[in-house]
Amino acid sequence: MKKWFAVIGDPIAQSKSPEMHNAWYEEGNVDATYIPIHVKPEHLQQAVASFKLLGTSGWNVTIPHKQTIIPFLDELDELAEKMGAVNTVVRTAEGKLKGYNTDGPGFVKSLEHAIGTMKRDAPILLIGAGGAARGIAFALQLTGYKNITIANRTVENAQRIIDDMHAGKAVSMQEAERSLANFEIFIQTTPAGMTTGDFALPFSLEKFPAGAIAADIVYNPLMTPFLQAAEQKGAIIINGLGMFVHQGAIAYEHWLGHYPNTNAMIARLTAQLGGNYVNR
Template sequence: MKKWFAVIGDPIEQSKSPEMHNSWYTQEGVDAAYIPIHVKAENLEQAVASFKLLGTSGFNVTIPHKSAIIPFLDEIDETAKQMGAVNTVLRLEDGRFKGFNTDGDGFVRSLEEKIGDGHRQKSVLIVGAGGGARGIAFALKKYGYQDITITNRTISKAGEIVDALGMGKVITNEEASSTLDRYGILIQTTPAGMKYGGISLPFSVDKMSQEAVAADIVYNPLMTPFLQHAESIGATVVTGVGMFVHQGAIAYEHWLGNYPDTNSMIAQISEQLGGK
């Protein structure tokens, strides 16, 4: 019987997940379909119940439902529990829904695909303290990164991540701006630079070192203002496309048991967004 998968969010029309997963199904010869479904917050519980009734094999969860969906699932794995957010749901053999979060692992795989795993001793600055920052911080710790600092407009939110992580430190945006050249890896996790987002970077990046690695989790546009500056001074740039593709590939593996071709997908989406 044909399997079907979905992604839910509000809004949802901007998502490239359907294109990505359907391309993988074609490449792998999988009899399946992946569809976008617009779900408003007040309909989330009903949507999850409907998916269970209609027999979906799994689905992805995007903004703004990643945390709100947790009470409506039967089980979540330890990573999702630590992060307080779910982006992937698997239908188990007994019909129950289990939630996972693949964002953090997807980011680290993307980062190390570009720079290798020999930079784990470098100092890391995470800009922002939302769900993306939290997931990345936990994944960095899991992979052995030991020197993690978080900066955010609201210091208390950054502090909550550090407390949950059991390591790291918090600095203000002003401190980050004046000490930016001390960090070897800079990770921008706020919506700044997102197409049509209208949000600016939270502080000046003029002191960024040309020796730094600059990564952004925003993938549309491909080159955010943060990455444009990094590129202009000769720093190493990691776009958000790799994280997007790898988090999707990990979800695919949960659902279908194997890891799809990420290299060609990263190239395909990067080209669509104006990359080389």
């Protein structure tokens, strides 16, 4: 029987997930399809019930449903439970709905695809304290990264993540800006630089250390102001496209049991968006 998968959100037309997953199905000769479904917040519970009734094998979840979907699921994996957010739902063999979050692990795979695994002891500055930052912080910690500082305009929000991790340090944006030379890896998780948001820097990179690694989770545009400024300071830069592809690949693996070709997909989407994934 043909399998079907979906991505739900509000809005949803901008998602590149259907193109990505359907290309993987074709490439792997998988008898499946993946569709975008616009679900408004007030219809979320009905949508989940409909998916169970109609026999979907799983689906992805994007804004604004990543937290609000949790009460409608049967169980969560460890990372999704710690994060309090779900971006992937799997229908198990028993018919239960299990929630996962692949965003943080997708970022870590993207990072290590670019720089390898030798930097796990390096001091990291994580910029922002929203849901993406929380997921990345926990995924980094679970992978073995030990030295994490989180900077945010509202320090209390950063401190909550640090408290939940039982490790690391929370600082203000101003304190982070003054101490940029103390870090080797910078991860920008705020919406700053998105084509739909403020095309701006989270703070000045005047003291940014040459040779550091600068990553941004935004992939449209590929070159955000943060990455542009970091590259001018001699940084190795990594845009958000790898995170997007790898989080989708981890979801694919949960559903179908094997990891798809991420290198070809990154190259394909990079060609569409224009630019480079990593500048080396």
